[in-house]
Amino acid sequence: MTSTADVVIIGGGVTGASLAFHLTGLGVGRVLVLERRFLAAGGTGHSVGIIRQLYPTPETSAMVLRSLRVFQRFRDVVGSEAGYVGCGALIGVSPAMRPKLETTLAVQRALGIRAELLEPDDVARVEPRVDPAGLGAVLYEPESGYGDPTAVTLGYAGAARRRGAVIEQSAEVVAIHQAGGRVTGVTTAGGERVDAPVVVNAAGLWSPGVARLAGVELPIVIGRHPVFVVERDPSFGGPHLVYLDLAGGSYVRPETGNLTLTGSLTDDEAEHPMDPDLLGGEAGFEEASTILERTGRAVPRLADARYRRGYAGAFDITPDWMPILDESPVRGFFIAAGLSGHGFKLAPAVGELMAALIAQTTPPVSPAPFAFGRFTRSTVAGTFVASYLR
Ligand SMILES: Cc1cc2nc3c(=O)[nH]c(=O)nc-3n(C[C@H](O)[C@H](O)[C@H](O)COP(=O)(O)OP(=O)(O)OC[C@H]3O[C@@H](n4cnc5c(N)ncnc54)[C@H](O)[C@@H]3O)c2cc1C
Structure with a gap:
């Protein structure tokens, strides 16, 4: 069976859903989202959902504020x-990092x-349970906090549907077609062919892997980022603020049911490649104990928390830990990927920016830092921590 669309979006995570919402908002007619499994089945559904606003470039800062x-x-x-x-977020840095923070x-x-x-x-004035020993300064962002990535995805998808978008789940794209250097459509595992001048x-x-279907190589590594869930002792008191300890290398964010989500902020995930199909697998107690020690140093009263579980998450990481939001060398084949661990908090602005690029309206911020070709012009290297401060 063959059908047609104006834009086919491959992937029903928070990026694809936000893009469908924004494209339909710009009046782009037939928007089709094809999702291999179900909405938010990928990185989005495993995300910690922290919203912080400390970013190293004006463009990313503007996007996170929008x-x-x-x-x-x-x-x-x-x-x-x-x-x-909006519980507020604290970001602790070492004395050496303080000038960059300023x-x-x-x-x-x-x-x-x-x-x-x-x-x-x-710091005690804002969050007395954080241990400030060894820190050079702490940034306090009162409006930051966290959100629910799955709810945001379903919300965007529902609103996009109401505006006329079609969202198909259990629809894996297995081929991307092109002619004369332009994309012409896709085929799904179920044999459905969709002709479209734009595929995202x-x-x-x-x-x-999806880019390779169009003969395009992306400089993206899938790097492992495990998450651990602990249950706070009742004596801990109410929920804590989000705390990102860039000096000690861990983060904590509260969850309902007296739970806290925690993970590492020092590892260079890019050096721990992971098969994305292992997403959500059990993470070991040994792995947990290294992180929980750091968490216990950052917030000593969490040292009494009970370990509940750990699972394997992963980031799609570019060499400079910033997304690729651009058309690829195949005309009409756009990339909105390589979110490098920031894709939840940036999703509204990413959808807005990508929709503007596709509909050829004025983008809300300059897309230059997210250009496809930037990695061939210079060698860039970074770490997750460098995506806060450079
Ligand atoms: C453990 C973890 C913690 C995180 N913490 C934070 C955080 O605190 N704050 C923050 O801002 N961000 C965080 N992130 C990052 C953020 O969640 C991601 O960047 C974002 O959710 C990525 O969304 P996406 O839509 O680009 O990709 P994904 O959510 O991975 O969605 C891609 C979708 O494409 C589908 N798909 C794949 N192949 C095909 C195909 N061939 N055909 C059709 N569909 C296909 C997949 O099934 C999937 O649903 C975290 C991520 C993880 C994993």
Whole structure:
């Protein structure tokens, strides 16, 4: 069977769903999302969902601020709940990192981001359970916090459907067709052929394989990032703030049911490649204990928390830990991938930016830092921590 669409989006994670919402908002007619399994089945459904605003470039800072404003009014903008909890976030840095933090803070503030530099001894004023020993400074972002990536995906998908988009689940794209250097459509595992002048690779952890279907190589590594869940002791008190300890190498974010999600902020995930189909697999207790020791140093009263479980997550990582949001060398074949562990908090702005590129309207921020070709021009290397400060 053959059908037609104006835009085919491959992948029903938060990126693809946000893009479908924004494209239909710009009046693009027939938008079709093809999702291999079910909405949010990939990295999105395994995400920790932290929303922080410390980013090293003006473009990413502007995007995260635009996105935050959407999460804060998600019901008005999209018509459902985002699970946004603006509990505030603290970001602790070492004395050596402090000058960079001060420079970045100036950029953040110029863009209208609310953030305050705290001396380590003043942290207790905001979150007394954080241990400031060894820190050079702590950034306090009162509007940051976390959200629910699955709820955001389902919300965007539902709103896109109401605007006319079609979303097919259990629909794996197995071929991408092209003629004369232009994309012409896709075929699914079920044998459905869809002719379309624009195809978008929003396949997240599977984006390198999807790009290869069009003969395009992406400089993206799928790197392992395990997450651990602990149950706080009742004596701990109420939920804590989100705390990202860049000096000690761990993060914590509260979850309902007295739970805390935690993971590493030091490992270079790019050096731990993972098969994306192992997503969600059990993470070992040995692996957990290294991270939980760090968490216990950052927030000593979490040292008494009970270990509940750990699972394998993964990031789609580019060499500079920033996404590729651009048309590929195959005309009409766009890439919205390589979100490098930031794809939830940036999703509203990523969808908005990609929709503008495809519909050829003015993008909300410059797309230049996210260009497909940037990696061939210079050798760039980074770590997750460098995606906060450079
Ligand atoms: C453990 C973990 C913690 C994270 N923590 C945070 C955080 O705190 N804050 C933050 O902002 N971000 C975080 N992220 C990152 C963020 O969640 C991701 O960047 C984002 O969810 C990626 O969304 P996506 O739609 O680009 O990709 P995905 O969610 O991976 O979606 C891609 C979709 O494409 C589908 N697909 C694959 N191949 C095909 C095909 N051939 N045909 C059709 N469909 C296909 C997949 O089934 C999948 O549903 C985290 C991620 C993980 C895994």
